[in-house]
Amino acid sequence: MDTLRLVCFKMIAESGSLTTAAQQLHVTQPALSRTLRRLEEDLGLPLFDRSGNRIHLNSHGETALLHVNRILYEVDAFKEEMTLLANQRKMLSISFCDPGIRWFCTPDFSLGHPDTQLFQAPYSLEDPLGPLLRRECDLLVTPVPCADPEIVSVPFLQDTVCLSVPPDSAFAERPSISMTDLSGSSLFLMDVDGCLIQTIKVLAGLMDDPIRLSFEKNSVMYGYRLNRESLLTTSSILAREFRSNDVGRVLIPFSDPELTIRCSILYLRENHAKVRVFLRWAGELIKARGNQKKRQTII
Numbered sequence: 001m002d003t004l005r006l007v008c009f010k011m012i013a014e015s016g017s018l019t020t021a022a023q024q025l026h027v028t029q030p031a032l033s034r035t036l037r038r039l040e041e042d043l044g045l046p047l048f049d050r051s052g053n054r055i056h057l058n059s060h061g062e063t064a065l066l067h068v069n070r071i072l073y074e075v076d077a078f079k080e081e082m083t084l085l086a087n088q089r090k091m092l093s094i095s096f097c098d099p100g101i102r103w104f105c106t107p108d109f110s111l112g113h114p115d116t117q118l119f120q121a122p123y124s125l126e127d128p129l130g131p132l133l134r135r136e137c138d139l140l141v142t143p144v145p146c147a148d149p150e151i152v153s154v155p156f157l158q159d160t161v162c163l164s165v166p167p168d169s170a171f172a173e174r175p176s177i178s179m180t181d182l183s184g185s186s187l188f189l190m191d192v193d194g195c196l197i198q199t200i201k202v203l204a205g206l207m208d209d210p211i212r213l214s215f216e217k218n219s220v221m222y223g224y225r226l227n228r229e230s231l232l233t234t235s236s237i238l239a240r241e242f243r244s245n246d247v248g249r250v251l252i253p254f255s256d257p258e259l260t261i262r263c264s265i266l267y268l269r270e271n272h273a274k275v276r277v278f279l280r281w282a283g284e285l286i287k288a289r290g291n292q293k294k295r296q297t298i299i
Contacts, residue, residue: 006039006068092119096123097195097261103239104241152266156264169230178254179203179211183211200259
């Protein structure tokens with residue numbers, strides 16, 4: 001049964017006037033009369049008693065109105081739930097193992113996919129696969145391998161930590177460096193959490209003469225100090241592509257294998273349709289970066 005006829009019936013019943021109902025529905029009165037007549041013909045019962053220009057619900061109409069109210073309520077609830085599900089499909093929850101990779105990915109993806117909202121889910125270094133297995137996120141970007149047959153793993157980005165130094169630093173001419181070369185030095189770092197910062201903390205504390213670490217929470221103050229002081233800090237290959245607070249400084253890749261991460265995108269096989277838009281973007285990104293490296297090699 002056409003729900004439009006039910007809406008028209010409800011409006012007539014509540015207003016008690018075909019003229020008023022027609023005005024509220026923005027239709028002509030003859031058209032509304034035809035709609036009501038077709039509904040009564042479908043049901044095989046008259047729903048109103050007519051007297052002059054007035055129209056009143058009869059006993060059949062009162063019973064019909066109870067059912068129509070319930071039906072239209074269910075229709076509205078159905079539409080609302082479907083809208084909610086549609087919006088959920090356009091929101092992706094991603095757990096990134098490191099803020100550098102997140103900061104690199106999210107602006108580019110969001111720029112090309114404004115209809116899809118990215119939500120950052122927490123990442124646990126102690127339980128890296130937990131957010132995905134507990135369905136707290138749709139996608140997980142992590143270097144941690146996974147052999148679960150219900151989880152699909154797609155190779156993604158690689159990032160390497162670099163020592164960031166002023167041009168006049170004694171390290172500036174070096175093609176690479178190891179954490180052991182900084183034994184006894186001081187490193188000034190952004191106070192962010194992630195697998196690379198945690199690895200730096202571990203390696204810095206393992207030396208006979210440990211590296212002294214200091215942290216700054218405020219990104220503006222962090223950039224301010226870098227531009228005015230001869231501080232040693234860290235950045236990464238990916239971070240340099242989006243961050244501008246260490247312009248003019250020299251980046252020296254760390255040779256320690258622990259300071260290069262090769263991340264994969266993990267997702268539950270059942271969620272493939274939902275995450276397909278991000279996977280397609282990731283594939284295009286990797287292809288573009290590969291072509292860029294080829295051009296640099298040729299040049």
